[in-house]
Each structure stands twice: as C-alpha cells, then as structure tokens.
Amino acid sequence: MRPTGGGLSDTEAIAASLEEGTAFEVVFERHYGRIYGYLAKRVGPSAAEDLASDVFAVAFQQRATFHPDATSAGPWLYGIAANLAKRHYRSLSRHRRAIGRAGGGSAVWLDPDLEGRIDAQRRATELNKVLSRLRSQDREVLLLFALADLSYDEIGLALSIPVGTVRSRLSRTRSRLRNLLPPEGQQGSSTVDKPEGGA
C-alpha cells in the first residue's frame, strides 16, 4: 500500500526497517487503527488495547518474514492479529488447564447495549453458539471477512491459504449460519459505528 501524497509503501518501509528499525513506524501509523478496530470487535475494546500493541511488536520482531512481493502489510498484520485473538481465548494458563476449560469464550465481542433488545440477544446467543461450533479455521476466515472486511485474496494472504480455500470455507460457514442469514434483499452493512468508550 502506498499512501496518498507519497512516502514509503509498506513493502519499502518494512525492507528499510531491516536496516533502520524506525522505518517500521510508517506501517504502525498506517494500520494501527484498523487492526485495533478488528481486535476490539473480537475481544472487546479493553483487551484490544494490549493485543493491538502486541500485533505491532510481534510484526516488528518478525518483519524479516514479510513477503517482499506483497503490496500491503494489511493482510500480514491481520494474520498476526487473528492468531493473537485466538490465543486470547485459548489461554494456556495452568489453572485453566487444571480445571478443564481448554476452550470456551465468545468468538466476537457483542454490543454491550444489546441488553433489553430481546431479538438481538436471541440472535447474539445463537450466533455465538454457531461460531463456537465452527472449525477454528472456518471461524478465522469468517471473522476476517465479516469483521475486518478483507477480500478473499487478502484473507488468503493473512492466513496463508489459497483463495479457493477461502471461498470453500465461507461456503461451508454459510450453511452453518443459514438460520441467522437475513432474507433475500435485506442485506446491509455488517456493523454499526460506535466510538471508543461507548460500551
């Protein structure tokens, strides 16, 4: 990605950062907001603060693995973010291990203002139930598609899978979510805007 008004592209900035680390700041300034937004939808705005910060620390440490042919660092960063979000839920704490809770946790952070909205609560409960039963790789594809608005190509890059696999996973996921899909002709945007702190 090359910003309007000139400056280094992501690829150029990451390549330059191998010699001079501060060049990586370009990547941070360009992508931090969107990565935070994606993580906030998955784990909540509070937990997203640490995780989003972790994403860029991990990305900086692993920047030598960034593919030089990639046009944007976005998918790569979303891939790291998806892994960190997954880890957030799959805690490795020995206490959790001891009490037998190897899984659990909601796959997305639902709007706290759902309280009192019976229909939305019902849909939210059903959605989390379906999400929890999806295969983890199907769930990651769905969340990058629905919450991060990535294209099939970008999801493929983020998760290092072929585009055909992205499509087949979305197809499989749709069949699992069919009861939650809106009737034909009633599709809209995936989310509503809410400022930080509104939760």
Next chain:
Amino acid sequence: MADQYADLRSVFKGLVVDYSPPAEQIAEARSRLHKEIAGERSTRRPQRLWRVPVAAVAAVVVAFVVITSILPWGRAPADAYLLEIAQATRVLPATELPDGAYLYTESGGLVLGGSTVPEGYEFEDVVYLISLQTESWIQGGFQLLRTTLDDPVFFDEKAERVFYEAGLAEIAGFGESVETAHDGFAPPADPAQWSADVDTLRSQLEAEAELAQNGLPLEQRILDVAFDLLLPESQASPTQRATVIEAVASLDVETAKLVDGNVTVSVSYRDEYYGSVVEIWTLDEAGYLVGTTLVTLDGSSDGAIPAGTAFTDITWSVPAIVAEAGLIP
C-alpha cells in the same frame, strides 16, 4: 461482480460495533513500538530451538543402540523414550465418539490459589494450595463441568488465621461442588489447525509459542502448547498425539521412564516470582498427558511460598465414553 458471500456480513449487523482507538492508547502503542525498535540490537532472527531434524533423531536412536550395546550403563538419549511412546501411540485405534455420547475426562490435584484480604488485616493477600477435582463431559461444543474444591492448605499459620477471620473461605466456596454447562467448548487439537507432519508441526508450535507473551522462556512456551494438545480432553487422534510427541522429542528436554511405563519430561527455568522452577510432565503409553508438577526450588520472591513447594500437581485420567452428561464410567 457482486460478492456472493456478502450476506455473511449481515449476520453481525446490529450485534457488533465499530471502535476507534482513543488517542492515549495510540500513543501508548506507539511508545511500545519505539521501545521495541530501540531494544533491537540486530535484525538476526533468534536461533531455532529444535535441536536436530527428524532424520538426525533417527540417527541418534541408532547411535544410542550402538553406544548402549558397548556401555551397559550408558545413559539413554533423552528423546529415545518419547520416540518409543510416539511409535506405540501412532498404531492405536482412534477413539470414535458415537452419536449422542459424551467424552468423559477427570483430573485432580493441587493448584496454587490466592485471595485478596479486606483492609484492616496484616496481609493484603494470602496464598495457599487448593485441592480440586474436576470432571468434564463433552459432546461437540457442549461441555458440562463439575468442579469440587477442598479446604485450602496454607504455608503460614498467620495467613490461615486471617483467611478464616476475614470470611474468605465462604467467598471462595471451598468444600463445594459446582456444575456449569456451556456451549463454547473448542478442543485445542483441531486437526484442521495442527499438521500431522512433524516438521510442519514443529514450525506451527514454535510460531504459536512466539505469540504467547506470558514471560516464560520460548522453549517452555513451546512445551506448553504441545502438551495442551496431549490433554485427554483435547481429543487429539493417536496420529496427532504421536506427531506432537515426536516434535517434543527433538527439544532439549530431560526424560525418564517410570516403572509403570509412563515417561516424564522435565525442564527447568527461572521465573521472576517463583525463582528456579522445575516442571515435570508425565505421558502415559497411549501418548496422553496424565500429570504435571511444578516445583519452586527457591520459594517465591515475596517469601509467601516456601522453597521446595510443588505449587501445581495435577493428574488426569484417561478419557472414557459415557451415554449421558453427569454419568461417571
């Protein structure tokens, strides 16, 4: 071209909101990145921890046979026991869970617990060992969990007195058995996520461990990820368990074979709070994790936990199949 899966985005409509990072959070994250950049001394990647490739492990096993045939008291290479278990596990039949049946697992032992003490006492918090037993019934994403906590064991008489005087026992629910049911269970050993190829799996374990920011050494984190996959409730197939054990076998760990055929894997590391820690995992001959023990050799830095304390000591039973949630095999 219209997006054929656009309707999937609509599922989240009205349920998930968009957030923007507050300015102070952006500044904090930027500051952390600056520290990361400043702390980097070179762009070299850390050395890979895996000691030798699989082919070389085979060579080590051959060398072991030769050496031990010459030296009758020669010590076995650390990974030989693990490769033996992996080999035995790989040929086991997979456990099929019949429709409507539940996977039953059970664990029990000691874990470290702690409580915050109300104002007015001489301690701010107290630590103790809790004896707990858990039973779990899993079917798909459903899990019924029964947890029983026994009375805590204290390291210090004063702490014990404060604990009971402040009424913390009632809050913690000791002596009670609690059942919870939830739909969010996700077995960690998803075969779609973890490769059955040992080289690929090693890379996956290392990548996963690098993401874990829990302060432990990387090698320790790799073992944490690996042994999670060997938990009975993880539902890993025999092939998966064997591959995980082969991956662990190529790490620099100490192993020992017990009289019952189980094998222990142990590592030691230094922790900021627990000081020198020895961690021991026990694998059974079917490749399941059946025990884990953590011992602080130095005692905790605040003096609350004495030197030599096993602050975690858990055992797991082998999984069983039952017809109903709540039934004990």
